[in-house]
Amino acid sequence: MAYGLAKPLGRSRRFWRETCTGFLMASPWLIGFLVFTAGPIVLSFYYSFTNFNITTPPRWIGLANYRILFFDDPKFRISLYNTAYYAGLVVPLTVVNGLFLATLMNQPVPGRNIFRTIYYLPSVVSGVANAMLWLWVLNPRFGLVNTMLSWVGIKGPPWLSSAEWAKPALVLMSLWSVGGTMIIYLAGLQGVPQHLYEAAEIDGANGWRRFWHVTIPMLSPTIFFNVITTIIGSFQVFTQAYVWVESSGVDTGAGPRDSLLFYVLYLFRRAFSELKMGYASAMAWILFIIIFILTMLQFRVARYWVHYESGPEGGI
Amino acid sequence: MQRQYVRRGPWWQSRKLRSYSWRSLVFLWLLGGSFLFLLPLVWMLSTSLKTNDQVYRVPTVWIPNPVAWENYPRALSRMPFLLFLRNSCITSFIPVVGAVLSASLVAYSFARVKWPARNFLFIVLISTMMLPGQVTMIPVYVLYSRLGWVNTFLPLIVPWFFGGAFYTFLLRQFFTSIPAELSDAAFIDGCSHLRIWWSIILPLSRPALATVAVFTFLFTWNDFMGPLLYLTKERMFTLQVGLQYFRMQYRVDWQELMAASLVVLTPTLVIFFLGQRFFVQGITLTGLKG
Numbered sequence: 055m056a057y058g059l060a061k062p063l064g065r066s067r068r069f070w071r072e073t074c075t076g077f078l079m080a081s082p083w084l085i086g087f088l089v090f091t092a093g094p095i096v097l098s099f100y101y102s103f104t105n106f107n108i109t110t111p112p113r114w115i116g117l118a119n120y121r122i123l124f125f126d127d128p129k130f131r132i133s134l135y136n137t138a139y140y141a142g143l144v145v146p147l148t149v150v151n152g153l154f155l156a157t158l159m160n161q162p163v164p165g166r167n168i169f170r171t172i173y174y175l176p177s178v179v180s181g182v183a184n185a186m187l188w189l190w191v192l193n194p195r196f197g198l199v200n201t202m203l204s205w206v207g208i209k210g211p212p213w214l215s216s217a218e219w220a221k222p223a224l225v226l227m228s229l230w231s232v233g234g235t236m237i238i239y240l241a242g243l244q245g246v247p248q249h250l251y252e253a254a255e256i257d258g259a260n261g262w263r264r265f266w267h268v269t270i271p272m273l274s275p276t277i278f279f280n281v282i283t284t285i286i287g288s289f290q291v292f293t294q295a296y297v298w299v300e301s302s303g304v305d306t307g308a309g310p311r312d313s314l315l316f317y318v319l320y321l322f323r324r325a326f327s328e329l330k331m332g333y334a335s336a337m338a339w340i341l342f343i344i345i346f347i348l349t350m351l352q353f354r355v356a357r358y359w360v361h362y363e364s365g366p367e368g369g370i
Numbered sequence: 371m372q373r374q375y376v377r378r379g380p381w382w383q384s385r386k387l388r389s390y391s392w393r394s395l396v397f398l399w400l401l402g403g404s405f406l407f408l409l410p411l412v413w414m415l416s417t418s419l420k421t422n423d424q425v426y427r428v429p430t431v432w433i434p435n436p437v438a439w440e441n442y443p444r445a446l447s448r449m450p451f452l453l454f455l456r457n458s459c460i461t462s463f464i465p466v467v468g469a470v471l472s473a474s475l476v477a478y479s480f481a482r483v484k485w486p487a488r489n490f491l492f493i494v495l496i497s498t499m500m501l502p503g504q505v506t507m508i509p510v511y512v513l514y515s516r517l518g519w520v521n522t523f524l525p526l527i528v529p530w531f532f533g534g535a536f537y538t539f540l541l542r543q544f545f546t547s548i549p550a551e552l553s554d555a556a557f558i559d560g561c562s563h564l565r566i567w568w569s570i571i572l573p574l575s576r577p578a579l580a581t582v583a584v585f586t587f588l589f590t591w592n593d594f595m596g597p598l599l600y601l602t603k604e605r606m607f608t609l610q611v612g613l614q615y616f617r618m619q620y621r622v623d624w625q626e627l628m629a630a631s632l633v634v635l636t637p638t639l640v641i642f643f644l645g646q647r648f649f650v651q652g653i654t655l656t657g658l659k660g
Contacts, residue, residue, distance in 0.1 A: 075563045076485030083476040083495065086532025091498050094509035101508060108512060155403070163397045171646065172404040178642045179411070181592030182610045183631035186617065187414050190624050198413045201430050230410065241650060261392075290502055293594040297614055321504055326599065331508050338504040345502055 101335035108331055119336035130337070132312050133320040136221060140316065141288040143225045148284050149277065152235030157265065159236070160243045170240070177234035185297035188227045189214070199226070214298055217311040224294060224314070235280050242276035243269070271361040278352065278360045285348050289341065292318045317341060418442070418629035425624050438625065445626035446633065453605060454612040461526045461597065461608055462590040468530035469537050469586040470579050476533035477541035478567040482553065492542070498535045511599060525600040526593070530586070537582045544578040545571060581648040584641060591637060609634045 077084070102119055104112035123130050159169055179187070191198040192213040200210030211219040246269060254264045270277075295316045299308045308315035321341070325334030417425060418441055420434040479485075480492050514525045552574070553566045572579065597608045607615060613634050617627060642649075 072483055073485040076479050076483035076488060079479035079483060079563065079567070080476050080485075080488075080491070080533075082472040082531065083533035083535075083538060084491075086529065087494070087498065089513075090510060090529055090532065091501070091506055094506035094513075095501075097509035097512075098505055108515065158396050158400055161393060161396045163393050163400065165397075165400075169400045169404055173407055174646075174649070175639075175642060176407055176410070178588060178638055179635060180588075180638075181634075182594055182613045183634045186613065186627055186631045187410060190417065190628060191410050191413060193624075196426055196428070196430075196624075198410060202409075230407065233407075237650060286500065286502065290504070296594070296598075297617075300614065300618060318504055322595070325508055326511075331512070335508050338502070338508065342502055342505045345500075349500060 098335045098338060101332050102339050103336075104332040106332040106335075107329040109329075112332060115332070119333050120340075122333070123336055123340065129312065129315065129320060133315045133317045136313065136315055137289055137291070137317040140221055140224060140291060141285060143222070144228050144288045145281065145284045147225065147229055148232055148235050149280050151229065151232050152280060153239050153273070153277065155232065155236045156239030156243055157269065159240060170237070174233035174237050177231035177237075179231070181293060182297055184227075185294045188223075188230075188294070189298060192223050192227075214314075215310060217309070217313040220298075220309045220313040224291070224298075227294060228288075228291075235284065238280060239273065239276055242273050246272040274360040275362060278356050282349055282352055285352070286345055289345055290318050291316050292322065295319045296322070414628050414632055417625055418632050420625050422623055422625065441625045441629040442633070445622070445630040448620055448622065448626070449612050449616045449630075450605070451612075451633075454607050454609045457523070457601075457606060458591060458608040458610070460523055461593075462587055464523075464527045465530035465590045466583050466586045468527065469534055470582050472531050472533040473537035473582055474541050474572060474575070474579060475567060476538045477545055478563070478571055480538070480542045481545035482566070482571070483563055495535050496539060499539065507599075514600065520600055521603050521606055522600075523606070526590070526596050530590075534586075537586070541575070541578055541582060544575055548574055577648065580645065584645040584648045587641060588638060 101112055103114060103116055105115050105118075106112035155173060159166055159173070163169075192200075194200055194210065194212040194215060197210075197213075199213070203210040213219045213223040250268050250272065251264055254268050259267065295308070295314045296319055299314050299319070308319060317337070318341075321334050321337045324330045324337065416432055416434060419437050419439065420431060420441075421436070421438045424431045424434055424438075480488060480495075510525075514520060517524075519525050548571065553570050556566050556570055557563075592610065593608075594610045594614075597611045601607055601611060604615070613630055616622065616630060
């Protein structure tokens with residue numbers, strides 16, 4: 055800090071005043087952290103070992119929730135499978151397509167700003183209205199997607215009313231909002247120094263090699279960030295699935311053969327429709343651990359491919 | 371693009387031509403793609419203005435004739451639209467104020483005040499961004515229901531006054547980029563930190579604060595899970611929950627559903643077009659540029 059030229063010996067008055075001010079100004083977050091994050095983490099961990107329906111106090115049942123989840127709950131397995139299936143498609147497709155679009159948009163073409171706006175626009179279209187829009191766009195007979203497929207002579211699949219196509223439909227919908235990822239890449243691309251490209255060009259590197267040996271390494275922290283956030287986001291898909299499932303009018307299932315029963319949707323139902331709060335807490339912890347492991351794995355792998363220009367703290 | 375060191379070849383291999391053809395290719399590709407990206411929205415608008423039999427006509431009617439404007443008033447009169455709109459505004463605008471004030475205050479403390487454990491707590495703050503919300507959802511719900519806050523707007527408003535991690539992080543990055551000299555003089559003159567935050571830092575940070583405001587508004591306006599959990603009485607519904615309820619209740623026709631959805635989307639679209647540069651700014655601010 056620029057003030058306080060001499061380092062205070064001992065605990066001066068200024069030190070205490072700064073400390074008090076600092077804590078006071080940070081207190082909204084400190085209190086919020088204790089009440090809305092730290093406390094609930096501890097409680098939810100405790101709940102996960104109990105039988106708890108909110109009206110009566112939680113009753114300790116040890117590992118029973120976890121045992122049922124792992125061995126006796128086929129729906130849990132389905133929801134995990136559905137979520138992994140969705141994440142497995144959406145993460146690579148979003149990360150690669152976002153980079154592809156951003157690279158195209160970084161070329162000196164006329165109307166770049168307009169293109170950027172158009173591609174980015176769908177990613178702010180979210181919530182229930184977006185789910186409703188896609189319910190109609192994916193309508194098997196009169197929807198936009200199947201209409202367009204019919205132009206090229208393809209008979210479109212029944213999308214949301216078939217167990218095979220419901221999840222690809224959600225993937226398609228998610229790819230429509232790839233612009234959010236693209237815009238992060240664009241910001242990253244703007245940070246790649248031009249002289250690196252010039253140097254590569256003088257060395258005789260063609261466009262493809264410049265992309266592969268300059269753009270990708272320089273952009274790797276951004277790619278890494280997008281991989282992590284897309285994984286976390288895809289494991290928490292909820293609103294679209296909820297709206298689609300509830301709109302089908304079937305109370306018990308979640309799409310044809312539970313094909314839209316995603317993890318958080320199942321958790322939500324357990325917690326708030328059946329009031330099995332302990333069970334749902336155990337599910338939340340399993341989700342947390344899955345996301346944590348996947349993130350840590352990414353950080354491990356990142357050592358081999360993520361390149362930081364200014365030391366490891368240059369990225370996220 | 372002009373480089374002197376390139377060898378000369380026949381005209382069809384010339385750098386200029388290659389560059390032109392490459393650019394045209396990219397341009398055409400982007401043009402085709404933008405049609406695909408815009409089409410769902412065009413489709414939504416077009417459907418919302420069709421009569422019932424135009425909706426189900428094959429081949430598709432793209433430009434409705436006659437234009438069925440009446441779909442809009444009819445769709446909106448099926449639900450207490452103004453009431454839902456009011457509820458949505460309450461649960462969006464108050465959080466915007468809360469997020470901007472609290473996040474900037476906390477961010478100032480992390481950026482400009484020196485106190486022990488500051489750096490450690492900042493790491494804690496960053497790591498909470500990775501925590502999936504489902505872990506805290508149930509205990510927080512229990513807390514609110516014990517407080518008797520279910521079916522009030524409080525659960526959707528109060529948390530925003532406690533400095534959300536992402537927004538605090540974003541603003542802290544911005545504040546550290548403001549030259550220290552600007553506030554040091556005021557500090558030597560005996561200004562308090564609170565005063566410096568309010569009269570020096572905040573006015574200098576308008577674009578960053580706008581970014582926080584835009585992000586918060588978009589999140590709260592489009593939030594579905596929160597209102598679904600805490601607002602179960604119809605008169606408390608926000609537009610998001612109301613729209614879903616409206617669909618369930620009436621099994622409505624597509625043209626009306628699209629009209630209602632488009633109305634619900636409108637504030638988002640307006641904010642997008644007005645505040646586009648703030649999105650990009652938010653990304654640059656959080657230091658994601660590598």
